[in-house]
Amino acid sequence: MTFRRRDFLSLSGAAAFATALPHRARSAEPGVYDLERFGNARILHITDTHAQLLPGYFREPSVNLGIGAMAGQPPHLVGHAFLDRFGIKAESADAYAFTSLEFEKSAARFGKLGGFAHLKTLIDRLRNEAGPRNSMLLDGGDSWQGTGLANTLRGADMVEATNLLGVEALTGHWEFTYGEETLRNNLARFKGEFLAQNVFLTDEAAFNGAKALDPASGRVFKPAMVKDIGGYRVAVIGQAFPYVPIAHPKRFTPDWTFGIREQELQALIDSLRSTEKADAVLLLSHNGMDVDLKLASRVHGLDVILGGHTHDAIPQAIAVTNSGGTTLVTNAGSNGKFLGVLDLDLAGGRVRDVRYHLLPVFSELLKPDAEMTGLIEKIRSPQVAGWSGKITTIDRLLYRRDNFTGTVDQLICTALRREFDAEIALSPGFRWGATFLANQPLTMEDVLAETAITYPETYVSRLTGSEIKNTLEDVCDNLFNADPYHQQGGDMVRIGGLSYSCSPSESIGRRISDLKLDNGRAVESHKHYSVAGWAAVNPQQGMPVWDVLAKQLGSAKPRAETADNVALRGVTGNPGIVEQ
Amino acid sequence: MTTSIGRFPVTRRLVLRGAGFVTLAGFGITSFAPAALAAANDKYPEDAFRQKDGKEAIRLLYGRTAEPSDQIKLDAPEIAENGAVVPISVSTSLPNVTSVAFVVPANPNVLAAYYKIPEGTMPDIANRLKMAKTSSVIALVESGGKLFSAAKEVKVTIGGCGG
Numbered sequence: 001m002t003f004r005r006r007d008f009l010s011l012s013g014a015a016a017f018a019t020a021l022p023h024r025a026r027s028a029e030p031g032v033y034d035l036e037r038f039g040n041a042r043i044l045h046i047t048d049t050h051a052q053l054l055p056g057y058f059r060e061p062s063v064n065l066g067i068g069a070m071a072g073q074p075p076h077l078v079g080h081a082f083l084d085r086f087g088i089k090a091e092s093a094d095a096y097a098f099t100s101l102e103f104e105k106s107a108a109r110f111g112k113l114g115g116f117a118h119l120k121t122l123i124d125r126l127r128n129e130a131g132p133r134n135s136m137l138l139d140g141g142d143s144w145q146g147t148g149l150a151n152t153l154r155g156a157d158m159v160e161a162t163n164l165l166g167v168e169a170l171t172g173h174w175e176f177t178y179g180e181e182t183l184r185n186n187l188a189r190f191k192g193e194f195l196a197q198n199v200f201l202t203d204e205a206a207f208n209g210a211k212a213l214d215p216a217s218g219r220v221f222k223p224a225m226v227k228d229i230g231g232y233r234v235a236v237i238g239q240a241f242p243y244v245p246i247a248h249p250k251r252f253t254p255d256w257t258f259g260i261r262e263q264e265l266q267a268l269i270d271s272l273r274s275t276e277k278a279d280a281v282l283l284l285s286h287n288g289m290d291v292d293l294k295l296a297s298r299v300h301g302l303d304v305i306l307g308g309h310t311h312d313a314i315p316q317a318i319a320v321t322n323s324g325g326t327t328l329v330t331n332a333g334s335n336g337k338f339l340g341v342l343d344l345d346l347a348g349g350r351v352r353d354v355r356y357h358l359l360p361v362f363s364e365l366l367k368p369d370a371e372m373t374g375l376i377e378k379i380r381s382p383q384v385a386g387w388s389g390k391i392t393t394i395d396r397l398l399y400r401r402d403n404f405t406g407t408v409d410q411l412i413c414t415a416l417r418r419e420f421d422a423e424i425a426l427s428p429g430f431r432w433g434a435t436f437l438a439n440q441p442l443t444m445e446d447v448l449a450e451t452a453i454t455y456p457e458t459y460v461s462r463l464t465g466s467e468i469k470n471t472l473e474d475v476c477d478n479l480f481n482a483d484p485y486h487q488q489g490g491d492m493v494r495i496g497g498l499s500y501s502c503s504p505s506e507s508i509g510r511r512i513s514d515l516k517l518d519n520g521r522a523v524e525s526h527k528h529y530s531v532a533g534w535a536a537v538n539p540q541q542g543m544p545v546w547d548v549l550a551k552q553l554g555s556a557k558p559r560a561e562t563a564d565n566v567a568l569r570g571v572t573g574n575p576g577i578v579e580q
Numbered sequence: 581m582t583t584s585i586g587r588f589p590v591t592r593r594l595v596l597r598g599a600g601f602v603t604l605a606g607f608g609i610t611s612f613a614p615a616a617l618a619a620a621n622d623k624y625p626e627d628a629f630r631q632k633d634g635k636e637a638i639r640l641l642y643g644r645t646a647e648p649s650d651q652i653k654l655d656a657p658e659i660a661e662n663g664a665v666v667p668i669s670v671s672t673s674l675p676n677v678t679s680v681a682f683v684v685p686a687n688p689n690v691l692a693a694y695y696k697i698p699e700g701t702m703p704d705i706a707n708r709l710k711m712a713k714t715s716s717v718i719a720l721v722e723s724g725g726k727l728f729s730a731a732k733e734v735k736v737t738i739g740g741c742g743g
Contacts, residue, residue, distance in 0.1 A: 203667070245661045246739045259657050474738045485658040486735045508714070537739045
C-alpha cells in the first residue's frame with residue numbers, strides 16, 4: 001500500500017459534499033450530485049440495500065455505543081457528535097440522511113431516500129461521467145432480503161434488479177439464508193460475480209464430494225476478480241459475513257464453514273499483487289465496520305475496504321495504518337439510502353490518490369429510471385396485491401435501528417406476549433427494517449418489511465431466570481466484546497415484559513443486572529418463566545411472526561411497551577448516545 | 581479425552597498432508613497407525629490429561645514453562661461455529677519438533693491433545709477440540725529441547741441475532 005501522509009489531506013474532500021449541499025435539498029440546484037472529476041477509475045459501492053426497491057425512510061441510530069478503544073471513534077458517533085466529526089451542518093439534508101436528529105421534521109422536508117430506479121439514474125450518471133470502461137459497480141451483500149417480496153421470491157427479484165443496475169460483484173450474508181440450492185439458482189442468473197474468499201467446504205462435505213470451486217483450496221466460491229479499468233488492473237476480493245452459521249440456523253449452510261480467514265486473505269492479496277499484477281486491491285466486505293478496522297490494521301496490501309453489514313453510514317474513508325502502509329475503510333449505510341463513490345488515481349502498481357464520497361440518494365432530487373421503474377412494477381404487482389390493505393395506524397414513528405430498542409420491536413414484543421400469553425418476549429436486534437412515519441396506514445407489506453426472513457417461526461418456551469440472563473449476556477457480548485473479531489454486528493436482543501440494567505463496558509457475565517418483570521418483581525435465577533420469541537436458530541413450529549404481528553395489530557388498539565426498559569450504566573458522555 | 585481426531589475426515593486430512601512420510605503418534609487415535617504408537621515408546625501422560633489447571637498440565641507434561649513464538653502458526657476460528665467440534669490446526673517452522681500439545685484452560689480437563697512427533701516428521705496437525713465455553717487455546721511445541729507456545733482466544737456463543 002502506497003498512501004503517504006499528504007494523501008489523507010485530500011480525503012477531506014469527502015466532506016465537501018456535506019457542506020456544499022443546499023439547506024433544503026428539495027429546492028436544490030441540479031448540482032448536488034456534481035462531483036469534481038478525479039483519477040482514472042471510479043468504483044461505485046452499494047451495500048445492505050435489504051431489497052428496498054422503492055424509496056423509503058430509514059432512521060439512523062440515536063444509540064450506537066462504542067466501548068473501550070472503539071468509544072468515540074467512527075462508526076460509534078451519533079447525533080451532534082456525528083455532525084461535528086464529519087463537518088455536517090445541523091438541520092441540513094445531510095444531517096437528516098446521516099443522523100436521527102429531528103428525524104420526523106426532516107422527513108417531511110427532505111422526503112424518502114433510495115429506491116432502485118433512483119439509484120439507477122444516479123449510478124448511470126456517475127458511470128457516464130467516468131467514461132466507458134472506467135468504472136465498476138459493487139454490491140456488498142444483504143441485497144436479497146428485507147421485504148416480503150424478496151422473501152417470497154427468495155431473492156429472485158433482487159437478482160433481476162441488480163442485473164439491471166449493473167452490479168459486477170456481490171458478496172453475501174442474508175443471501176445464504178435461502179440455502180445452497182436457491183443461492184446457486186439465483187447466482188446462475190446473476191450477471192456479476194459472487195465473491196467470497198472466506199467460505200470453505202467443511203471437512204465432512206469435502207470428503208463427501210460436495211461442490212467446491214477448487215478441491216485443493218476447499219473454497220466454495222470465487223474469492224476475487226480482476227477488472228481492467230482504464231488500462232489498470234483493479235482486483236476485488238469478496239469477504240462474506242464471517243459468522244453466517246452462528247448468527248443464523250446452521251441448517252441453511254450445513255456444508256460450509258466461514259470465518260474472517262485473515263491468513264487466507266493475506267495470501268490472496270499477495271498473489272493478486274505478485275501474480276495477477278493488480279494495480280489496486282479492494283476488499284468488498286460484509287464484516288462490519290469494527291471488524292474491518294481491525295482487519296485493516298493486521299492485513300497489508302489492501303488499498304480500500306468497502307464495508308457493510310453494520311449499516312454505518314460514514315461519510316469519510318477512515319485511514320488505518322498497517323505493516324504495509326495504509327488501508328482506507330468505508331461503510332456505506334443501508335436500505336439503498338447511500339451510494340459510495342470511490343475515485344482512484346491509479347499509477348503503475350499503486351494507488352496514487354483517492355477521493356471518497358458517500359452520497360445520500362435523495363429520491364426527490366433524482367428522476368427515476370424508466371426501465372427500472374417498469375421492472376420493479378412488473379415484479380411487484382402480482383405479489384403485493386394481497387398485502388395492501390390497511391391493518392392499523394400507529395401513533396408514533398416506527399423504527400428499529402438503535403443498540404437496545406426500537407419502536408417496531410416494542411410492537412412485536414407486545415404482539416408475541418399477547419399471542420402466547422407469555423410473561424416475557426424476545427425479538428432479535430436486527431439492523432434492517434424500514435422506518436414508517438406516525439399515523440400512516442400500516443399494511444401487510446409494511447409488517448413484512450420488519451419481519452421477512454426464512455426462519456420466521458414463533459415459539460414459546462419455559463426458561464429459568466438464569467437462562468434468560470445468560471441469553472442477554474451472550475447477545476450483549478456479541479455487541480460489546482472488546483475484540484471486534486468477537487462481535488457479530490447485530491444489536492441487542494429486544495425484550496418485552498422485562499427490564500434490566502446494562503453496563504456495556506463490563507465483560508460477559510457482568511453486563512446485565514436488575515432483571516425485573518413488568519410487575520416489578522425481580523427475576524429469580526431458578527424460577528421458570530414463559531418466554532415467547534421468533535427467529536430462533538433451532539427449528540420452531542409456531543405461526544410466522546408477521547402473522548402474529550398482523551393479527552395482534554389488527555385485533556386491538558396496540559399497547560405500548562415501556563420504551564425505557566433498559567437502564568444503561570457507565571456510558572455518560574459517550575458520543576455514541578444522543579443526549580436526551 | 582476431548583479430541584475428536586478419530587473421526588474419519590480429519591484422519592484423512594492428516595494422511596493427505598503427511599504424504600506418506602509422516603509417522604504420527606496421536607493419543608486417542610486408537611485405530612490409526614499402531615506401528616507409530618509402538619515406536620513412540622513413551623507411556624501415556626495420564627496425570628497431565630487429568631489436570632484442571634493449564635499451568636499444572638504443562639508442568640507435568642514438560643516440566644518447564646513455554647515462551648511465545650511467532651514461528652508457530654495456530655489456526656483457529658475467532659468464534660466457533662460448533663463448540664463440540666472446533667477445528668484447530670497448528671504447523672511450525674521450528675526445527676527438530678518432538679511433540680505438540682493443545683491446552684484449553686476453560687475446559688474441565690485442560691489438556692486436550694498431545695502428539696509425539698518422530699524425527700523427520702513434518703509438524704502439521706489438524707484436529708478438533710471440544711470447547712464448553714469461550715477460552716484461549718494454547719498450542720505448545722517442543723523443539724530442540726525447548727518449549728514454545730502460541731495462543732488464540734476462541735469464542736463459544738449460543739448464536740442467533742446477527743444483524
